[in-house]
Amino acid sequence: MNPSENAVERNPERRKPQPARPRQVMPERPPLERNRDFAEVATGFTAEMAIAESERCLQCKKPLCVQGCPVGIDIPAFLRFIADGDFAGSINRLKEDTNLPAICGRVCPQETQCEEKCIVGKRNQPIAIGALERFVADWERENGAVKTPVVGAPTGKRVAVVGSGPAGLTTAGELARRGHAVTVFEALHEPGGVLVYGIPEFRLPKEIVRREVDGLRAMGVEIRLNTIVGRSLTIDDMFAQGFDAVFVGSGAGLPHFLGIPGENLNGVYSANEFLTRMNLMKAFRFPDYHTPVHVGKKIAVFGGGNTAMDAARTALRMGPESVKLIYRRSEAEMPARAEEIHHGRDEGVEFVTLTAPVEFLDDGKGWVAGVKIIKMELGEPDASGRRRPVPIEGSEEIIEIDTAVIAIGNSPNQLIPQTTKGLETTRHGTLIANEATGETTKTGVFAGGDVVTGAATVIQAMGAGKAAAAAIDDFLMKRANAEELRQYREKLSGFFLVDSPRRTPEERLALLRSLGVPEPESFLAKRLPQWDARVDELLDPSSLDMMPVHVSHAQARYVRGAIQSLPEDVKARIFSAKLGPTGVGEAIRSLYLREKGISLPEDFAVASVTLLDDLRQSVRVVVQDGGRSLTVDVVRMNADAEIVYSAVAEELGIAHCRAEIVPTPKGDKAAVSVVPSGVRLSDEGALSDEYFREQWPFLVDKVAEQEALADFLGTETGPDSYTITTEPVSVVADNPLEMFHYLPVSNRANEPVFKFLFAKALPDAPVARAKTARDFVVRYETAYGAAAARIKEHWNGIEAALATRKDAVESCSGVELKEALGILKDTFRWNPVSRLTRMYETCIPVQWSAIGKDVWVWRRQKQA
Amino acid sequence: MHTIMDKRLLAPNVYRLEVGAQLIAERRKPGQFIILRVNEESERIPLTIVESDPVAGTIVLVFQVMGEGTRLLASLEMGDEIRDVVGPLGHPTEISHYGTVVCVAGGIGVAPMFPIAKGMADMANTVISIVGARTRDLLILQEEIQSVSSEVLITTDDGTFGRHGFVTDALKERLESGFTPDAVVAIGPLPMMRAVAETTRPYGIKTIVSLNPIMVDGTGMCGGCRVSVGGQMKFACVDGPEFDGHQVNYAELANRQRMYRDKEACKIRSLIP
């Protein structure tokens, strides 16, 4: 094809393309100067060079270069801005397609990608696309023009990203842009993956990586360093903690060894170790930095890829006598970038090709003293299409060395698949994932980068991250909620996408109206938002005004999370004191619905649902999850039961909300708190830290008592009598804050409600904090123990009496129940003067009018 | 940042630190370790987690000042911060019901041994502990180990306390008198673990040792911690740190542990102005 035929209509004022002009060569520091230090080798284009180079571009209509780019960057578009001298325009255009231009501009193998395809390269030299990409990215940074991308409105969805290499960083950025809350978990103490521990400073200054990471932080991405997924926490834990999706970009970090004798001698390194010591731990600045590395006088690096080249050039900078790069095929087959091979040679790396190591030799003191090698010749092409090296018999030789670096490849670490049920790998150890979406074999888990492809390139990892981010967004916003959205979208028009505390009264009214509630104003006035009279939820600042139509999918997921966290074959109770259509009751109902034909994740199915108990509407659910079968009893407290619960609580002197039956808009019965006779930490903003600091012992007592009751009802009662678990555990699946109430009593302090209290009430000084935390727990355990004893003492009587009064209870209004309990008291000669009443005498209600809301707090009355 | 909540000198040059690390404190199991980096310049140092308090969010580390890294760590005081702590790393000890378990600890190996011995006792094992130290002053955590063992034998190399001799002397004597435990766990200096393994080998008693090669990342990424076990290459940080004591190539490991001897000396010199 004639290039000019392919050219775009051009602004006549612009100069004609100059393809025949010689390609601009990026200035480099002289080889023998640069091979002594770690400063960057190539210094980048000047503005004049960049403009001149971009003027060579023909601005093709069907640009071949774009086809060569793994992420399809619109190359002519950003080049055109450069040619016009509009560098800001250029970088903005570029950033629409790539997140890491300063990095890709430096490390991409352009000669086998975009530049290889460039049409100008057919006759002349191709356009220096990589150097131009680097130029505009550097221009932006150096001119302080970097803008933090606009972050979308919060979606309320949380995504965990494992690994902070190019794949993870890209995914995190893309998801943050779309308004999702992103947390990156990185095993090492510095973010960047291979970009910081592998690729050396002289090729990619770490400052550039740091800026990219800072940019992500500015977008609200949280980066948790020193966190090893699979050890510090698992992917299943992430779901249990409320993450809605997980992206795995953990790379291919497991080094291969040669498997020849002597490999464990001192002085023999994997390239990963050698480069990590040098780059991440800065061993080249030993002893200012304390991590040592051994670089002797005669170094041999084994391999022919970028890693080998980086190791060789890094070793060279430590001033040895010689650095040999030993490769078993010929130079033409070396997978390293052409530019790096050329840099290496210029700097003084000796290439020893068609040579393979056979054995490392010992100096007698445990150090490597030499390597026995064998010469190779190229035979028939192998599966990869490259000619297979075949040893030449009798060609063994010994090369004297005192340091060896093995750079023959990496594969993915198996820690994550080993610790994640349902995450499948290929026989090469890479994760199985859909190429276009990154979807793995586990629902909600996506993956991309080297962990999927095996060791590849930065740009491929970035591209995979981008594709996965789009798929995750889709998963979060569309598919996962399809069922709920289909049902509620029309009526709610985005209502529940807003966090509950931020809903305005108008929005609430509109919702109630849309649901067909008669007299919505009076409905609201009855404090209906507090249907969720669950006692310990009173301590949940986020349940201030939970609405009855919450997204049940979320709950279904929590249920699943709770189920998955259980040991095999353990029967557990999921206990919910939630009322009305919210909570687990709803979750199970939706599971039930799904059982009847609505699609479920393939490995998750409800085998059966049986009603166990009318009074509390307990159900037994048998679930097939990832191939195993689990029986879970879900004790759903209905409104009547809630009345019982609150009445019992009152009798036992346990703080609670007194409840009354009210029909919900959907026709369910719900209990509504009518008298706030408990402790409500409703609005953390309105309650001073002072209050928490003064009152925490009281608050802890109340929480403990309530939880004792909740546990008691959840674990020790019901038609099937006792629940069998391996630990003294009860599972309370409820709202997110209380969701993980499956810790043994001794470990409760890790629960959200406690963390909340800790955070509010504890002094900042860590030492003092730890001490107070201990007091907290002692206090909790004491109060819990006392309450549990009290409950146990009375429970048999209560239940027996309730059973005989079941009819009354079922049809009860608060009044009838009181009668029932009156009989109860007579029968069992309870002291009708409840402890709670006595407690009231020492408490005064404080109304926090400051925030203009009915927030009730009980404060211990100061003794006069 | 991880705050030092408490610091105690247990014996000359042996310190006990309580360090804030909530997540690790909640998750760790006996036999696991952490890697810490005191500050920007310092090395990554692996240390076994001795105890943890999930409520206070602290972990307990016991270490002996050996090289530059531990010297720097020992220079920190209560309230000071450690820059990075990552963990829990490695596989937890296989704690189950064996029957009778002998826990052999040398030097500060008692510290990581304590949670294991406790775990073994909790699983209704009869725990016999053999604790050795160079000299009386270096014996630590005696009370703790007593509290979980049905019998404790103490040896000192110089005879200043307990039996004069090595832990293996005590172990050997027992074995020779016909006593056959169901498992032996040994933690301490490499030569000691090797000697324990050699002592039990003729009797075919399951012997677990906890290896401490030089490490960098602790995640299986560098291979610096590789050891030969039963002729196979294993990464101690992810495949271990505990291995079958009868399968370990101790000579190779001992050699690898010496890799940076000369550099240690160089570092220390550089710190003395």
Ligand SMILES: Cc1cc2nc3c(=O)[nH]c(=O)nc-3n(C[C@H](O)[C@H](O)[C@H](O)COP(=O)(O)OP(=O)(O)OC[C@H]3O[C@@H](n4cnc5c(N)ncnc54)[C@H](O)[C@@H]3O)c2cc1C
């Ligand atoms: C020395 C070297 C030179 C290279 N040179 C080039 C080059 O010039 N050009 C090029 O295009 N490509 C190059 N590559 C390849 C390129 O770096 C990789 O393809 C790319 O970095 C892969 O990105 P990633 O995000 O998938 O993984 P990585 O960059 O490997 O990042 C993975 C991250 O996940 C973390 N992680 C792993 N497991 C866990 C866990 N369980 N929990 C938490 N975090 C975890 C790791 O610590 C790491 O930070 C080079 C590679 C090496 C090693």
Ligand code: SF4
């Ligand atoms: S870089 Fe080459 S292939 Fe790409 S648009 Fe310009 S001339 Fe066409």
Ligand code: FES
């Ligand atoms: S310490 Fe790096 S692989 Fe074990």
